[in-house]
Amino acid sequence: MRALAGALQVLRRVCATLTGTTGLVIVGIVLAAALFAPWVATADPDRLDVMNRFAAPSLAHWLGTDHLGRDLYSRLVHGASVAMSVALSAIAIALGLGTGLGIVAAYLPARLERFVLIVFDVISSFPSMVLALAIVAVFGPSTLIVVVIVAITLTPHFGRVARAQVLTLKSAPFLEAERILGASFPRIVFHHVLPNILGPLVILASMDIPVVITIEAGLSFLGLGVRPPLASWGTLIQDGYQFLSDSWVPVVVSSLALAFATLGFTLFGEALRDAVDPRIRRER
Amino acid sequence: MSAAGATRADELLRYVGSRLLTTVLIVVGAMLLLFALSAVVPGDPATTLLGPQATPELSRRFITEMGLDQPLPTRLWRFFANVATGNLGTDVISGRPVAGLIREVLPYTLLLTFCAIGLAVAIGVPLGIYASTHRGSVLDNVLAFVSVAFIAVPSFVIAIFLLLIFAIWLDWLPVLGASRTGTLPDELKRMILPTLALALGWIGFIARLVRASMLEVMGEPYIRTSRAYGLPEWLVTYKYALKNACIPTITILGMGVGRLLGGAVLVEIVFARPGLGRLIYGAISERNYPVVQGAVLVVVVLFVVVNLVVDLGYSAIDPRIRHDTPDGGAAG
Numbered sequence: 001m002r003a004l005a006g007a008l009q010v011l012r013r014v015c016a017t018l019t020g021t022t023g024l025v026i027v028g029i030v031l032a033a034a035l036f037a038p039w040v041a042t043a044d045p046d047r048l049d050v051m052n053r054f055a056a057p058s059l060a061h062w063l064g065t066d067h068l069g070r071d072l073y074s075r076l077v078h079g080a081s082v083a084m085s086v087a088l089s090a091i092a093i094a095l096g097l098g099t100g101l102g103i104v105a106a107y108l109p110a111r112l113e114r115f116v117l118i119v120f121d122v123i124s125s126f127p128s129m130v131l132a133l134a135i136v137a138v139f140g141p142s143t144l145i146v147v148v149i150v151a152i153t154l155t156p157h158f159g160r161v162a163r164a165q166v167l168t169l170k171s172a173p174f175l176e177a178e179r180i181l182g183a184s185f186p187r188i189v190f191h192h193v194l195p196n197i198l199g200p201l202v203i204l205a206s207m208d209i210p211v212v213i214t215i216e217a218g219l220s221f222l223g224l225g226v227r228p229p230l231a232s233w234g235t236l237i238q239d240g241y242q243f244l245s246d247s248w249v250p251v252v253v254s255s256l257a258l259a260f261a262t263l264g265f266t267l268f269g270e271a272l273r274d275a276v277d278p279r280i281r282r283e284r
Numbered sequence: 285m286s287a288a289g290a291t292r293a294d295e296l297l298r299y300v301g302s303r304l305l306t307t308v309l310i311v312v313g314a315m316l317l318l319f320a321l322s323a324v325v326p327g328d329p330a331t332t333l334l335g336p337q338a339t340p341e342l343s344r345r346f347i348t349e350m351g352l353d354q355p356l357p358t359r360l361w362r363f364f365a366n367v368a369t370g371n372l373g374t375d376v377i378s379g380r381p382v383a384g385l386i387r388e389v390l391p392y393t394l395l396l397t398f399c400a401i402g403l404a405v406a407i408g409v410p411l412g413i414y415a416s417t418h419r420g421s422v423l424d425n426v427l428a429f430v431s432v433a434f435i436a437v438p439s440f441v442i443a444i445f446l447l448l449i450f451a452i453w454l455d456w457l458p459v460l461g462a463s464r465t466g467t468l469p470d471e472l473k474r475m476i477l478p479t480l481a482l483a484l485g486w487i488g489f490i491a492r493l494v495r496a497s498m499l500e501v502m503g504e505p506y507i508r509t510s511r512a513y514g515l516p517e518w519l520v521t522y523k524y525a526l527k528n529a530c531i532p533t534i535t536i537l538g539m540g541v542g543r544l545l546g547g548a549v550l551v552e553i554v555f556a557r558p559g560l561g562r563l564i565y566g567a568i569s570e571r572n573y574p575v576v577q578g579a580v581l582v583v584v585v586l587f588v589v590v591n592l593v594v595d596l597g598y599s600a601i602d603p604r605i606r607h608d609t610p611d612g613g614a615a616g
Binding site for chain 2: 019118121122125126127128129130131133134135136137138210214217218221222224237241244248251252255258259262263265266267270
């Protein structure tokens with residue numbers, strides 16, 4: 001109940017600014033589209049209608065049709081599900097793995113901790129897009145690979161923050177007291193450490209969503225990400241780009257959808273950070 | 285004095301040493317990964333890597349050239365030895381050395397990346413200073429929103445819009461991103477859109493960063509003191525404040541090079557411009573793994589070397605960074 005009230009308060013603070021509200025509305029729209037895609041879409045996203053290629057926006061096809069006569073609006077709505085499932089699963093994996101490693105690193109002896117940090121450094125030093133290209137070159141394009149690559153490259157990001165949070169918390173009097181009372185390590189971690197460090201990690205996760213959407217769309221734009229019949233926004237942009245000389249509508253519409261989503265998530269993430277982090281709020 | 289000097293030199297040495305070690309580790313890690321990728325390929329490596337074009341003759345040549353008939357440790361050793369001598373393998377399709385292919389296209393990617401950084405700094409820093417000295421002005425507010433928009437929107441989407449607006453609708457600039465005639469004015473004209481596409485996000489990013497760090501620095505006592513001494517405001521802003529406010533910008537630029545290189549891959553493809561990105565992409569479509577391997581390795585090396593240079597440069601400007609290392613001590 002208290003957590004719910006806290007969340008509501010944070011949400012109210014997010015809405016206090018115009019950019020925060022804009023972000024929240026866009027995030028809401030994208031999430032709704034992703035969750036209810038089959039109901040929100042007006043047509044089957046894969047239904048071909050070759051007689052109706054590059055149709056202009058109309059009542060039947062709200063955003064027109066693509067080079068195979070497929071309904072662009074419905075394809076974009078289903079694209080939201082692809083983008084969200086890739087982004088959320090990759091971030092969930094990175095968040096879980098990073099937090100676990102970060103907590104463990106903070107409790108390890110200095111020498112081992114250094115080792116974990118170096119591994120974090122090495123992983124985050126790879127340009128992730130280029131690394132993804134090398135891996136796709138061998139295993140071929142697949143949604144799973146996109147998720148795994150993004151999750152691995154983001155893990156150090158969460159690991160570093162989790163470790164730093166634990167280090168500041170470790171010597172807190174209430175944890176000392178718990179230890180003296182004989183609390184086990186898992187109890188300390190799951191009951192006390194985790195709830196206290198989760199805030200900044202969740203903000204980080206929300207700020208990483210647009211980054212992941214961008215990587216996935218970029219790979220799919222190159223034809224190296226999500227495979228047909230699934231259609232990501234990147235795939236739609238590529239399709240439109242290929243047929244730019246026939247019609248500019250598909251490429252503009254799908255690029256705008258991607259831009260709209262990444263912008264919305266960025267605005268929301270920043271508003272969330274400002275709402276939760278009092279240090280930054282004071283500086284404003 | 286001399287004792288303090290010696291500790292400082294020690295500290296610098298230790299910092300440089302640990303940074304060099306991490307850099308070497310990253311490059312070795314990348315090489316191991318790239319090697320492992322070629323080794324763990326599911327199924328027969330020649331057929332998987334060559335794909336549909338794997339004629340028996342081509343497969344045999346590929347197997348001998350990649351040394352795939354050798355035991356794993358020998359192959360690993362050969363890969364490292366070859367890379368150390370600058371031999372990045374052979375293009376399985378054209379039979380040309382990969383290092384040569386990379387040398388041909390590398391200048392294009394470097395030029396694009398550094399022009400984009402240059403442009404981003406040239407526009408972003410003045411914008412950031414203006415916004416910080418004119419807080420709450422119309423431009424400050426517009427900048428706050430526009431910069432987030434440019435940061436958030438992927439560079440290949442910006443590239444597509446620039447292409448559509450300036451090359452197709454307005455017909456002001458050429459569609460293709462590299463010159464065929466090779467003349468300088470033509471080349472420059474073809475650079476404009478790709479550079480802009482890559483730089484826009486960074487302009488916003490740098491402007492925001494400079495604004496934030498300027499505001500922070502402007503509140504410091506030494507700025508108040510300079511003002512109290514009656515120094516002119518421009519001198520305080522540009523000489524004393526900007527110097528310190530630039531430090532975070534420099535680090536971010538170092539980290540940004542990697543993202544810029546990743547962005548350059550996509551921008552090169554949108555504008556059909558030669559470069560490392562197009563080379564890697566083309567090689568993936570042809571399943572030409574040695575080229576992918578070599579080019580990816582070059583990108584990683586470029587990336588870590590730039591990061592190293594930036595980090596060391598940064599520590600020279602701001603000694604505090606060295607003290608932040610785990611065993612840097614609390615000196616200073």
